Amino acid sequence: MFVSSKNIATPKPRFAPTVTLLLALLGSAFTVLAADAPQGNVAGAAAKAPEQPLSPAEIRLFMSEQLKNLPNRDAVLNYKFSKSGPYEAGFEDKVTLLVSAPDSKADGARKVSTEFMTGEHKKEMPPVDNAHGNPVIMYFLERDVLEMKRITGGSPNYYRKLIRLALVDTKEIKPVTIKWNGKDIKAEEIVIDPFKDDPAKARYTRFANKTYSFIVSDQVPGNVVSLKTVMREGSNTGKVMIEENLILSENK
Numbered sequence: 117m118f119v120s121s122k123n124i125a126t127p128k129p130r131f132a133p134t135v136t137l138l139l140a141l142l143g144s145a146f147t148v149l150a151a152d153a154p155q156g157n158v159a160g161a162a163a164k165a166p167e168q169p170l171s172p173a174e175i176r177l178f179m180s181e182q183l184k185n186l187p188n189r190d191a192v193l194n195y196k197f198s199k200s201g202p203y204e205a206g207f208e209d210k211v212t213l214l215v216s217a218p219d220s221k222a223d224g225a226r227k228v229s230t231e232f233m234t235g236e237h238k239k240e241m242p243p244v245d246n247a248h249g250n251p252v253i254m255y256f257l258e259r260d261v262l263e264m265k266r267i268t269g270g271s272p273n274y275y276r277k278l279i280r281l282a283l284v285d286t287k288e289i290k291p292v293t294i295k296w297n298g299k300d301i302k303a304e305e306i307v308i309d310p311f312k313d314d315p316a317k318a319r320y321t322r323f324a325n326k327t328y329s330f331i332v333s334d335q336v337p338g339n340v341v342s343l344k345t346v347m348r349e350g351s352n353t354g355k356v357m358i359e360e361n362l363i364l365s366e367n368k
Contacts, residue, residue: 173286173306177330182250182339183215183226191215193338194365195252197233201347203357209233211362213252213338222246230255253330256343256362260328268320275310279328282310296336297366303333303341323357325350336364 170179186193193213200206216227228251229243239262241255261275283306290305308328311317317324325348331341343362349355 171284171286172289173283173308176289176304176332177253177283177306178249180339181248182332183218183228183247184224185334185339186215186226186337189217191337193250193252195340196363196365197361198363199358199360201356201358203347207237209235209237211252211255213250215247215338224248232259250338250340252338252340252362253343260345260360264323268323270320274316278310278314279308282308282328292331294331294333294341296333296341301333301335303331303335306330306332321350323347325354338364340364 193215195211195213197209197211198206199208210231211233212231214229214231218224218226225246225248227243227245228247230241230251232239232241232255239255239259241251241258244251257276257279261272261279264270264275265272286306286308288306290307292303292305293300294303295301306329309326310328311320311324311326314324327346329342329344329346331343332339333341341364345358345360346356347358349357
């Protein structure tokens with residue numbers, strides 16, 4: 117999972133979920149084994165060493181105080197989820213994060229539990245005891261790699277590492293303006309294309325043309341405005357096959 121890895125030791129007894137996420141993406145040696153390549157023994161993208169510093173994108177998404185702007189009490193973050201596109205049936209659902217008041221004895225950390233969708237779409241995600249960042253990002257990505265496994269037959273670990281590599285390589289955090297509660301506010305967007313240069317993508321080429329967009333802003337509760345993936349047909353048409361969106365519900 118994005119939130120843990122059997123191959124590495126995690127800090128105990130409490131740990132920041134975002135740090136654990138990055139460790140899980142790194143793996144014990146940050147080498148993508150041939151067995152992890154989708155449906156075959158193809159060497160993957162193993163050319164990077166884990167010792168390099170965190171990229172600005174990683175720091176912004178996983179190492180910032182995203183919960184600091186919540187009220188100094190228990191809080192709830194509500195997100196709308198939608199899936200659309202011709203590949204398979206779409207649906208709408210919701211994601212709810214229950215965030216405790218900050219713990220003054222733990223440097224303001226909060227406990228977070230989540231209800232990640234409902235009914236047949238529900239995913240069990242572990243609670244986080246010592247959160248500073250918003251775990252909805254890692255929950256979204258964890259579900260995403262499991263969906264990639266379902267539709268391609270490839271290894272979730274393989275996709276996790278490719279996503280991490282894409283975040284390492286990302287040089288741009290783009291300033292954007294968005295509408296929030298009827299007002300224009302400043303935000304930042306990070307876009308990655310993790311499977312674009314994967315030498316093994318011939319084995320899942322129909323699903324490799326996939327981009328990820330993360331929009332964050334200090335001016336919204338919990339920092340995370342929206343998370344989106346768009347999977348396009350590999351042909352020149354670029355037809356959208358699957359689009360998934362997780363969007364913070366506005367305060368009315």
